[in-house]
Amino acid sequence: MSENIAGATTRKVTIKAFRFNAETDYLPTYKHYTMEVGKDELILDLMNRIKWEHDGSFSYRRSCRHGICGACAIKVNGKATLACKQNAIELLDLFDNEITLEPSSTKRAIKDMIIDKSDFWEKHEAVKPYVVTDVDPRPEGESKQSVAEFNNFLDSDLCIQCGACHYSCPALEVNDAFLGPAAFAAAYRFTVDPRDEAGKERLQTTFESAAGVWDCVKCFECADACPKDINPIEKIGKLHNMQFEQGIAVSNVATRHAEGFLRGIKKTGFLDEADIVTYSEGYLGMYKHVGTAMKMMKSGKIHWHSGIPFIKSIPEIKNLSELQKLIEISQTNKL
Ligand code: SF4
Ligand code: SF4
Ligand code: FES
Known part of the structure; x- marks a missing residue:
């Protein structure tokens, strides 16, 4: 650690970053960037400084800087990380001052940290992630639900679609049809919503062989990766139960x-x-x-x-x- 003019402590480190441009490169490379890192800087700040102080072509997604939009999900030393929530010094301490920034899925990289998330969105769409119901155009009152009914899906409603769980899932890595933990968490969220009428359809979609919850290997990687503590594997367990309870599960x-x-x-x-x-x-x-x-x-x-x-x-x-x-x-x- 060294002290700058303002008296704040900083640490000189070298950050390794994945660099790749799908339009021009055949293979990715890793480049090194040396900088003084302050105790309050986030991983997103380090990415900003690579771009602003070292190489303006360095590309990544970010928007809210408050852990809400889900855009800045990357991997740091192989671990899913929301760049705008993660303190850099904490990780430098944990990994002996070595940090490697990579996109959430290197095989889907378009430019540096930016990936093609189309598989994530297609799978999300497949579970109808919205309330399906006939809406009365002239309702006489609001559609009420109890606190218990609301609490049943509250945590899964906090999903920011960052994809951290999806791109940490080993089942998805070997099975392209697998819908993945984020889609399952969304399927659960809307299936238990008392206003929704497409629950059976979602349970059927999430029961299908290869695509559905039965191909989850229960490794808990998704729970570990989620920056919002949504615990998708817990929702997967609940979908299993609902499939039995509603007669969707068959003997296979x-x-x-x-x-x-x-x-x-x-x-x-x-x-x-x-x-x-x-x-x-x-x-x-x-x-x-x-x-x-x-x-x-x-x-x-x-x-x-x-x-x-x-x-x-x-x-x-x-x-x-x-x-x-x-x-x-x-x-x-x-x-
Ligand atoms: S627990 Fe299941 S859904 Fe979650 S990461 Fe592991 S295989 Fe994927
Ligand atoms: S469940 Fe968590 S990790 Fe997965 S997309 Fe939603 S917020 Fe991100
Ligand atoms: S920039 Fe929005 S979640 Fe990080």
Whole structure:
């Protein structure tokens, strides 16, 4: 740290930034910018200073500077960051004075930090992110809802469509059809709104194989990435429940896989990896996973007799009956 004329402490650091122009470049490069960073500067301030003091062609999106518009979402050292909310010194401390600025999705980069977000908006649109209802042109009064009904969707209503969760989601990275956590949070928000009439349609859209919530791998990356604490994975869990409750969920590999977890726990108190596969995909389906099974056997996660009917391969926990009672009284949905 050094002291400037005004007496404020600053730190000299070198920022590494992703540079790419889709119109002229075949591959991206990383450029370095050295500057004195003050304790109150935000990541957005560092991007402004790269542009204003080093290279006017450096490009990024920003608008509100107050964490409201969602435009300035980027990745810093691989972690989703809302540039106008994140203090720079905090991150410099955390990462030993090394900071790399990258767009939310490098493969979608158009120019430096600016990405093509069209997949995000298309998926958002697919869940009808608005109240669907016949509006009376001459209503006699306002459309009332209780505090509890309002609180049910309040947090998901705070989404600023920054895309941080969407571009941190590993399921989306390998499955282009997957609607993604932000779309699911929006689907939940409008489905539980008592004024809305398109809930069943949204539950159907978010049930579809490959696109829907059943392809989420429950890694919690979206919850970690969200700057508004919306917790999309929690909404995904609620959509699962609503699909069961409203008769949308049907028995298929995905729903049986979820049920298989519970079945295993009920039987022994332990998660039975082999039983989940046989229950959800059948004995023939098991052959698809022989390679994985061999690796799991090698690391001691399953045994040679796991999944074979009538051979008990997992011991029972003590007090299994208590656990079974707990499951019985807390279970709300069944296929
Ligand atoms: S929890 Fe699901 S939706 Fe969220 S990031 Fe992981 S795979 Fe994606
Ligand atoms: S859910 Fe959170 S991370 Fe995802 S788009 Fe909305 S505000 Fe951004
Ligand atoms: S500039 Fe609007 S959220 Fe950062």
